Amino acid sequence: MRLTTAFRAVALLGIGSLALSACRPEPAGSGARDRSSGSEVADPSLFWNSATVYFLLTDRFENGNPGNDRALGRAQDGAVLRSFLGGDLAGVLRRLEEGYFDSLGVHAIWMTPFVEQNHGSVDEGTGKTYGFHGYWTRDWTAVDPALGTENDLRAVVDAAHRRGIRVLMDAVINHTGPVTPHDPQWPDDWVRTGPRCAYRDYATTVDCTLVENLPDLLTDRDDAVELPPALIEKWEREGRREREVAELDAFFERTGYPRAPRYYVMKWLTDWVREFGFDGYRMDTAKHFEEAVSAELKREAERAFADWNAAHPDEVLDDLPFYMMGEVYGYEPGHGRAFDFGDRTVDFFAFGYDGLINFGFKREAGGSLDDVFTRYAAVLRGPLRGVAILNYVSSHDDGAPYDPDREDPFGAGTRLLLAPGGAQIYYGDELARPLRVPGAQGDANLRSFMNWADLGRSGPTAGILEHWRKLGRFRHAHPAIGAGEHRALQREPYIFSRILETDQRVDRVLVAMDQGEGAKTVPVFGLFPDGTELTDAYSGVAGWVTNGEVALVTESGLVLLSERR
């Protein structure tokens, strides 16, 4: 299934390792950390609250290899935007190597699951659909050939790491793919096929199928089960049955776990960490299986991450630990640590999660900015101290994004990238990729192919991207923005500061909005003393603080000030 450790060692002696060491920046001073990873912030929660995470659907981002577009004989007969459309790992690598993610100040890339998906299609009521999205697992131990090969995957992770960018693996443990004429059901001692979740309480959220025909893994079962015959036959055809079985034997021998379904899946999920060096998981449907399962998985993943670090000392980015972020649908920071199922609350942060996706921001982003910023900064320094949230304005299955018609792509970037907490850029937010597509039904609207072509046309797209890039790089340079203390300094026009003290430095920024075009004088409210030279990251213009203010001539009304370094 994977390259062996021996092969890996040989590969490291080759050209790749020379290029790798030549490209890596030197450690940054006393912290001895790779400055480019942004992890001079040693506290994991501060790092992830100041991070920018780029979330992409691999099948919809960039087609780097047309040769794999028809893998597994999947047809192009799905409903609008519901077939595989050709995007792949080679495409992600191409954009990585051209510096696209660096240009946005991205700290981490989250790709949709890359494991082998259903071969067939189903119609859940929104049209004939293939598993292009990655959440319909057929085999947890293989890369889907439509997305590429294990070598392609390794190339993506390695290229990201060379740039100081982390890679989060999107991990599914709650369910298999749906049953189709080409995709048999997993055995009855592995999955339940009913009842459908009613989402009234814990049991009707966890012990049930998310939708019709989405078999739910028996994650609560502790009794041993045999490998599914269909999987054994598949591995036999692929010439790797003996190795897979031997690896499983070794895993169960080492851990002492019973051969229950969830432990097989944990073995398969953590292998990718151990062998490819993923820096964290984004756990899919985290509220639909027992939270104790998450804690078990986290422990195994940390062990796998330690193994990878020990085997690849020259490739380790820094000493940040393995990160696990959960998709607890509906969670928002106002809930504090207690997510309410109706009949019980669960503190997911106590079960291995270092961060949770914030499903509230896209709604709150339209309100008073200072209200949102003040509340978020306070909760991150209060009930959520030590953990992280990830804000977004659009995502792959949120039918109510901020700005569904992309009428405010500049404002969306400003709000998202200046908010306290981690920022998720959903691919195309930065290009105003349409979120409504003629003929598409349901979530397919949110999953159109990346609109790269708009960058070459006249129109606003290139300017929108530049706006997101300026804010993203400002955010990357200043962890205070996502993780610092927030102070409103002036209501109209709005001016605020963020301050973050770490062992390495005191990071201070001042953001002034609606300052008008051309000459402007921005008061700094004592944040910077007279005589300090400041730079506006939006325009690149510098100026000295005199009499408590800085005079600048810039085109934009948005001013992003920090001390010139």
Ligand SMILES: [Ca+2]
């Ligand atoms: Ca392709």
Ligand SMILES: [Ca+2]
């Ligand atoms: Ca479940």
